[in-house]
Amino acid sequence: MGCLGLSLVISGPMRVPLYRTCHTEHIRNPVNLLQTSSLDVRAVTVDFQGLRAIDDVSLRLHGGEILGLIGPNGAGKTTLINVLTGFQEPTRGSVHLGGEDIGAWKPHQRSRRGLVRTFQSVLPFAGLSALENVEASGLSIGLSRAEARADAERILMEMGLGDKLHRAAGTLPFGEERRVGIARAIAMRPRFLLMDEPAAGLNDAECRDLKQIVEGISQSLGCGVLFIEHRMSLVFELCRRIQVLQLGRTLAVGTPDEIRADPKVRTAYLGQEAA
Ligand SMILES: Nc1ncnc2c1ncn2[C@@H]1O[C@H](COP(=O)(O)OP(=O)(O)OP(=O)(O)O)[C@@H](O)[C@H]1O
Numbered sequence: 001m002g003c004l005g006l007s008l009v010i011s012g013p014m015r016v017p018l019y020r021t022c023h024t025e026h027i028r029n030p031v032n033l034l035q036t037s038s039l040d041v042r043a044v045t046v047d048f049q050g051l052r053a054i055d056d057v058s059l060r061l062h063g064g065e066i067l068g069l070i071g072p073n074g075a076g077k078t079t080l081i082n083v084l085t086g087f088q089e090p091t092r093g094s095v096h097l098g099g100e101d102i103g104a105w106k107p108h109q110r111s112r113r114g115l116v117r118t119f120q121s122v123l124p125f126a127g128l129s130a131l132e133n134v135e136a137s138g139l140s141i142g143l144s145r146a147e148a149r150a151d152a153e154r155i156l157m158e159m160g161l162g163d164k165l166h167r168a169a170g171t172l173p174f175g176e177e178r179r180v181g182i183a184r185a186i187a188m189r190p191r192f193l194l195m196d197e198p199a200a201g202l203n204d205a206e207c208r209d210l211k212q213i214v215e216g217i218s219q220s221l222g223c224g225v226l227f228i229e230h231r232m233s234l235v236f237e238l239c240r241r242i243q244v245l246q247l248g249r250t251l252a253v254g255t256p257d258e259i260r261a262d263p264k265v266r267t268a269y270l271g272q273e274a275a
């Protein structure tokens with residue numbers, strides 16, 4: 001079992017711990033301590049030359065929570081991730097990690113402090129092996145080569161990719177390549193993981209694996225997950241709380257049942273799908 005006594009479950013014969021040993025301060029800490037920390041977006045507005053992409057949005061994500069962020073194309077979801085990770089400066093408003101205003105932190109400082117994102121696009125290092133890809137994340141947060149390698153091996157094995165360590169990541173089937181992308185994020189030792197459309201292009205079986213992986217990340221690491229996704233069935237299954245954006249504004253926040261039943265959300269986004 002992992003250090004927090006929980007397992008990351010992958011479909012198939014493996015039932016494996018996410019972490020066998022604990023290396024970092026935030027992983028050594030008890031889950032309940034982590035869960036007292038939060039990531040807060042306070043009244044953020046982002047303007048792009050005449051276009052208001054985000055308009056006075058506030059959001060709170062707790063450690064261990066999976067918060068769904070949904071909304072039509074162009075609603076501002078990815079822009080919000082860019083604000084959180086420090087790649088987009090807000091026109092107004094602020095972002096707080098554990099109560100501390102992180103507005104002045106550079107992107108690399110944010111990722112080293114556990115604010116990590118995953119990308120929808122393909123892996124950046126398609127020519128490197130799966131192992132090297134994940135190892136690079138450990139190196140980027142300052143681990144020694146030996147530590148980064150050991151972490152990478154463990155994470156990939158726990159994600160059911162133990163027999164693919166030395167395959168070039170770009171030659172893996174799509175679902176496995178996406179899993180390597182998530183392993184890269186886990187190797188950054190996230191406290192808050194921001195996932196931008198992680199299910200895009202996955203088949204139903206791969207979506208089921210993804211669901212278990214995200215649950216494992218939140219439960220085993222006490223990590224807060226911001227889950228941006230258009231595949232509504234997955235969002236409704238994974239998230240106890242969902243925030244809906246439309247044209248840069250918060251349209252609704254609520255439980256899956258509340259969101260499904262909200263006439264504003266049904267008109268703006270869900271249509272007949274939620275019926
Ligand atoms: N760098 C930029 N410069 C100008 N406009 C931008 C920039 N980035 C995003 N936008 C605009 O801001 C709005 C919000 O875009 P964003 O990518 O955040 O939406 P999204 O909710 O992630 O959409 P999708 O579901 O399609 O990924 C869109 O109108 C987009 O065209």
Ligand SMILES: [Mg+2]
Pocket residue numbers: 077078079196
């Ligand atoms: Mg987007």
